[in-house]
Amino acid sequence: MQQSPKTIKLTDFEKDVCEGLRDFPKHLSSKYFYDETGDELFQKIMGMPTYYLTQAEYKILNHHKVEIAEMFSSKGPFELIELGAGDGKKTKVLLEELCEQQSDFTYIPIDISENSLEQLTNSVTYELPQVNIDGFxxxxxxxxxxxxxxxxKRKIILFLGSNIGNLKHNQAIDFLSEIRQLMQPNDILFLGADQKKNPQTILDAYNDKEGITAQFNKNILHRINKELDANFDLDKFLHWENYDPENGTAKSYLVSKEDQIVYLEKLNLTIHLKAWETIHTEISQKYDDDMVHWLGKEARLTIHRIFSDGKEAFKDYVFTF
Ligand SMILES: C[S@@+](CC[C@H](N)C(=O)[O-])C[C@H]1O[C@@H](n2cnc3c(N)ncnc32)[C@H](O)[C@@H]1O
Known part of the structure; x- marks a missing residue:
């Protein structure tokens, strides 16, 4: 029998963890991967050759930076808003080029991770002091x-790294519709979307031999242990990746290797996991042009331009309306 949480006013994290672990099947949101440890692990993932997404998008931005920066600044001053900015490594290519072109803009990176945002703000201030940065x-x-x-103000909204892929289609449509409502004529949404490809390449990207992605996935349990005084034994879980080439959906799971009971003291919550029961932690949707076009159409957005890495592994879509 699972108990009710004793706390009445729960934080979003507490509420989501509580709901997700009491649900069937169990789930936790990937947005909670990113504390200081999670940020560090994700930076390691981005450096791995198997995680092709970062290099592919870097290549697109680097190759087309002059054209992209001109497109952003062609209609006058703007706010460059980046959703889920992370370490901003790829964005800095554009920031540098915008400075080179003496564009008039303010960079507004947004991230759920306080640590990421602080590091990004510090590094931009140090490396590109002429950039006016105002993070959230x-x-x-x-x-x-x-x-x-x-x-x-005119808005250029960046949503890089295929972050959109963490949202199910209905959530992505709601999200894009909200962005659409914010947009005025001349505003742009610049969206990175990882493409459908050889399923093995996708599986390898989320299942590296070094086990970094496994550590990243398990970090969510580590975080619950730390912040909610829980006693998850990370060794009793298996990182599992699954990719369905029919619908283009990759899913990450934590699989309980044995029957076990976990106690989350801060929530006064006892969770029972059966042997081989799953906790779903992340979705990483893969796209093709038709799918992106459909998502945009549902949100009343139009694809204006597509940039590809040359291997069609990753694309950046420019949306207007
Ligand atoms: C996969 S990383 C990608 C970072 C960057 N966009 C890139 O392409 O390298 C996702 C980033 O988005 C942030 N993030 C994830 N979910 C979020 C949410 N729901 N709201 C705001 N930020 C979020 C994470 O903290 C992390 O820095």
């Missing part, structure tokens, strides 16, 4: 709400 810590939805109330 929070979720995508909180950020969009805040931006909606802010001003009518």
């Amino acid at each position: 810590q929070g979720t995508y939805f909180e950020a969009l709400k805040k931006l909606g109330n802010r001003n009518q």
